[in-house]
Amino acid sequence: xxxxxxxxxxxxxxxxxxxxxxxxxxxxxxxxxxxxxxxxxxxxxxxxxxxxxxxxxxxxxxxxxxxxxxxxxxxxxxxxxxxxxxxxxxxxxxxxxxxxxxxxxxxxxxxxxxxxxxxxxxxxxxxxxxxxxxxxxxxxxxxxxxxxxxxxxxxxxxxxxxxxxxxxxxxxxxxxxxxxxxxxxxxxxxxxxxxxxxxxxxxxxxxxxxxxxxxxxxxxxxxxxxxxxxxxxxxxxxxxxxxxxxxxxxxxxxxxxxxxxxxxxxxxxxxxxxx
Amino acid sequence: xxxxxxxxxxxxxxxxxxxxxxxxxxxxxxxxxxxxxxxxxxxxxxxxxxxxxxxxxxxxxxxxxxxxxxxxxxxxxxxxxxxxxxxxxxxxxxxxxxxxxxxxxxxxxxxxxxxxxxxxxxxxxxxxxxxxxxxxxxxxxxxxxxxxxxxxxxxxxxxxxxxxxxxxxxxxxxxxxxxxxxxxxxxxxxxxxxxxxxxxxxxxxxxxxxxxxxxxxxxxxxxxxxxxxxxxxxxxxxxxxxxxxxxxxxxxxxxxxxxxxxxxxxxxxxxxxxxxxxxxxxxxxxxxxxxxxxxxxxxxxxxxxxxxxxxxxxxxxxxxxxxxxxxxxxxxxxxxxxxxxxxxx
Numbered sequence: 001x002x003x004x005x006x007x008x009x010x011x012x013x014x015x016x017x018x019x020x021x022x023x024x025x026x027x028x029x030x031x032x033x034x035x036x037x038x039x040x041x042x043x044x045x046x047x048x049x050x051x052x053x054x055x056x057x058x059x060x061x062x063x064x065x066x067x068x069x070x071x072x073x074x075x076x077x078x079x080x081x082x083x084x085x086x087x088x089x090x091x092x093x094x095x096x097x098x099x100x101x102x103x104x105x106x107x108x109x110x111x112x113x114x115x116x117x118x119x120x121x122x123x124x125x126x127x128x129x130x131x132x133x134x135x136x137x138x139x140x141x142x143x144x145x146x147x148x149x150x151x152x153x154x155x156x157x158x159x160x161x162x163x164x165x166x167x168x169x170x171x172x173x174x175x176x177x178x179x180x181x182x183x184x185x186x187x188x189x190x191x192x193x194x195x196x197x198x199x200x201x202x203x204x205x206x207x208x209x210x211x212x213x214x215x216x217x218x219x220x221x222x223x224x225x226x227x228x229x230x231x232x233x234x235x236x237x238x239x240x241x242x243x244x245x246x247x248x249x250x251x252x253x254x255x256x257x258x259x260x261x262x263x264x265x266x267x268x269x270x271x272x273x274x275x
Numbered sequence: 276x277x278x279x280x281x282x283x284x285x286x287x288x289x290x291x292x293x294x295x296x297x298x299x300x301x302x303x304x305x306x307x308x309x310x311x312x313x314x315x316x317x318x319x320x321x322x323x324x325x326x327x328x329x330x331x332x333x334x335x336x337x338x339x340x341x342x343x344x345x346x347x348x349x350x351x352x353x354x355x356x357x358x359x360x361x362x363x364x365x366x367x368x369x370x371x372x373x374x375x376x377x378x379x380x381x382x383x384x385x386x387x388x389x390x391x392x393x394x395x396x397x398x399x400x401x402x403x404x405x406x407x408x409x410x411x412x413x414x415x416x417x418x419x420x421x422x423x424x425x426x427x428x429x430x431x432x433x434x435x436x437x438x439x440x441x442x443x444x445x446x447x448x449x450x451x452x453x454x455x456x457x458x459x460x461x462x463x464x465x466x467x468x469x470x471x472x473x474x475x476x477x478x479x480x481x482x483x484x485x486x487x488x489x490x491x492x493x494x495x496x497x498x499x500x501x502x503x504x505x506x507x508x509x510x511x512x513x514x515x516x517x518x519x520x521x522x523x524x525x526x527x528x529x530x531x532x533x534x535x536x537x538x539x540x541x542x543x544x545x546x547x548x549x550x551x552x553x554x555x556x557x558x559x560x561x562x563x564x565x566x567x568x569x570x571x572x573x574x575x576x577x578x579x580x581x582x583x584x585x586x587x588x589x590x591x592x593x594x595x596x597x598x599x600x601x602x603x604x605x606x607x608x609x610x611x612x613x614x615x616x617x618x619x620x
Contacts, residue, residue: 047369047395122459230599
């Protein structure tokens with residue numbers, strides 16, 4: 001527990017690191033290994049399943065474009081995710097204040113979850129034009145709902161006795177919300193944020209597909225469409241892997257920040273659940 | 276004793292053979308497709324070969340000849356039963372032909388070359404549209420009279436389309452904002468500074484019907500002119516059953532010649548299959564098709580002809596536009612005129 005022996009603690013830190021990074025790396029090696037063997041044993045056309053080294057080559061040859069695309073899509077996803085977080089929490093605050101608000105607005109929140117983006121894409125373009133704003137909107141539509149619903153659940157599932165206790169001490173509505181309900185809702189909010197982190201990347205890519213732009217600024221979504229249209233499957237794989245890396249990076253950040261936040265409030269960090 | 280981690284890996288290792296089996300399956304599916312000449316068919320005099328023709332889009336005027344061949348009985352007369360499969364945005368024609376899911380498909384010449392660059396062994400055998408119908412549709416009031424003058428507009432094109440990459444290379448496109456093609460003419464009608472891709476026999480007609488003022492600027496005027504609505508098959512089919520290819524090419528040649536001459540019955544059929552294509556747009560379409568199919572060099576008796584020069588030029592343009600890598604295709608392997616009627620060779 002204590003750090004009185006720096007060597008031991010460094011070793012512990014190292015072994016903890018290996019425990020974390022080791023398994024996914026091992027799996028990665030196995031998957032790439034099987035992929036390599038299969039594509040070298042069978043004669044599979046390149047457009048169907050390129051060899052791992054062809055994907056690497058495509059990524060390397062296009063590294064400038066790929067990095068630019070990754071950066072643009074990262075901006076879209078991060079902005080979409082950040083706005084979802086803020087908007088979602090504000091809406092959940094409102095929902096937690098009255099059953100009436102909740103009942104009247106919930107169906108419309110569910111609408112966000114079920115609306116087919118393809119169907120409203122022309123509308124989004126008409127309202128906001130092609131480009132960043134519209135892509136952001138698609139990303140928000142896709143990633144908002146888990147934040148609203150999870151945070152609301154957390155805010156309203158507070159132990160009634162605790163609420164009574166707060167009232168006994170003449171706590172205001174606002175104080176109950178900030179000092180009791182919100183801390184209680186934090187683990188829920190973080191779970192919602194973890195779901196949304198991946199959805200925001202999907203939203204950005206779908207947004208680029210439908211309402212995006214393509215000439216000077218190329219995102220991963222555009223790159224995926226382009227590679228697919230030209231049957232450049234190796235380049236397609238590289239773009240898909242880049243978007244997965246982006247999703248994992250955002251998820252990992254949310255996870256780490258979340259655990260740190262929760263550590264102050266609970267004694268069971270979600271660390272063990274989500275690795 | 277296993278640690279939790281090794282246990283987890285143990286269960287993962289059980290999944291691996293499954294993954295291998297799945298890939299193996301997709302590989303073997305090419306072998307399980309019925310042999311083109313099975314014994315019973317070869318023995319019986321009234322034998323019929325059953326094959327499939329995959330379209331690249333929903334049935335429309337650009338497929339007229341393939342349907343006319345069916346309506347006028349040319350497939351049946353040759354002893355072939357052809358099922359025409361309608362396509363759509365994800366028709367995957369190149370992949371399906373290469374995998375042997377279908378024997379024939381309709382594609383454009385640039386798709387054949389990009390497909391071959393990706394490892395698909397597909398070959399063009401018949402090219403009804405000598406001139407590409409690809410156009411960029413602008414508003415008349417924009418004053419833009421040629422593609423070189425395209426500036427200050429929003430331009431909707433399919434990401435990655437070969438012609439789009441070529442256009443970006445050849446035209447400065449000053450202040451042009453390129454956006455994904457939305458699949459209809461709604462945005463065009465709403466915005467006077469909007470230009471979009473189209474087929475000359477389809478989108479301009481739709482826009483005019485809805486009260487728009489479209490002007491079609493042909494991409495072929497820039498020199499990018501891939502054969503369109505071509506019939507493709509696989510190297511395997513050509514090698515194993517050249518007679519089938521000959522029969523089908525002969526049938527579609529007649530079909531196309533008849534469609535351009537008397538399109539009414541075929542258009543009716545197209546309209547039944549794809550009600551979104553009204554008889555009026557189909558009528559307009561076939562008139563717009565005629566000058567694309569029959570040119571000064573290629574009269575109607577030479578229907579379907581292709582030249583090495585055109586294929587070489589196209590390959591060079593695709594390399595220049597960075598759609599395919601230099602040296603990734605041999606244009607002479609991408610097509611053959613072997614099966615065309617003598618008049619078209």
